[in-house]
Amino acid sequence: MQGAVPAGAAGQGRRVAVVAGIGGHTPSTVVTNAALSLRFDTSDEWIRSRTGIGARHVAEPGEATSDLAVRAGAAALRSAAPRSGGDGVDLLLLATSTPDHPCPATAPAVATRLGLSVPALDVNAVCSGFVYGLAVADGLIAGGVAERVLLIGADTFSTILDPDDRSAAALFGDGAGAVVLRAGHVGEPGAVQAFDLGSDGDLADLVMVREGGSRHPGRDPGAERSDRFFAMRGQAVYRHAVARMTESARSVLDRVGWAPGEVDRFVAHQANARILATVGTELGVPADRVYANLGAVGNTVAASIPLALAHAAEAGELHGGDRVLLSAFGGGATWGAAALTWPELF
DSSP, X not given: OOOOOOBOOOOTTOEEEEEEEEEEEOOSEEEEHHXXXXXXXXXXXXXXXXXXXXXXXXXXXXXXXXXXXXXXHHHHHHHHHHHHTSSOOSEEEEEOSSOSSSSSOSHHHHHHHTTOOSXXXXXXXXXXXXXXXXXXXXXXXXXXXXXXEEEXXXXXXXXXXXXXXXXXXXXXXXXXXXXXXXXXXXXXXXXXXXXXXXXXXXXXXXXXXXXXSSSSOSOOTTSOGGXXXXXXXXXXXXXXXXXXXXXXXXXXXXXXXXXXXXXXXXXXXXSOHHHHHHHHXXXXXOGGGBOOOHHHHOBOGGGHHHHHHHHHHHTTOOXXXXXXXXXXXXXXTEEEEEEEEOOOOO
């Protein structure tokens, strides 16, 4: 099945989500390419030439997705406080595919640790999780269910990687990014303008951890050891990611009426440098407006886009009124794009 969920840029009075705060967090342990070359038959040049990644942050033993989510969420709440009249929200969404436990959801624990007594739920669309979560938050705000939403993207993929998998170890890092969204209107800075979402379950095997769910609970003594770990069909993922991210981003640009040259920042899922460059070229977005932070953090899955936004904002590379285009592709397969204007946050 394939589908898209559009959110057009209808009248100026339409109630939408508006970015009011942002924060990010990465674990303190940094694994450089040089360190990986001590474990695998690889080198800094080999990894950089194929991925654009030079280092990644990795959670310590016992450090869970919720730990990273709490730190990023707290930073976003602090960022939003001057603009929202306080540091509270009335709903929390956690985009992740590495929850603390298969059951229950991780979001309620994150909310409690942040001192929030609010509805909280997980959203799992793998690397598309933040864009999906943004659409969910916007819909809840538009429908009057929530006034302020804390949306966090957090993943600890280091906990599901095969320790003998050189490619995965080079690609993935752990991290969390978060935004506070408040109710507002389309014409104001920070407003989310439009979405395009899609999925295709026929591509489920592109990205998968086979064991641990109800289909393969993991109790079969004859199962392959590798079934416990993340697996990816790299070349197929590359092809589909480029195609779907480009199509979805074009659809959003059409809905908001922006030409590619009018995009001030294209912040896509930080999968690898080749995908970022190719999608930017396919769209016609100038290369100097394609933002990348994956060199220092790797692919942080659902944290990728919000962490990139946090780093760009902190570095002064996002300014109030900037037209920002987001796009992602993830397991499922899922994909999506969104357009928003950027607020003054710093």
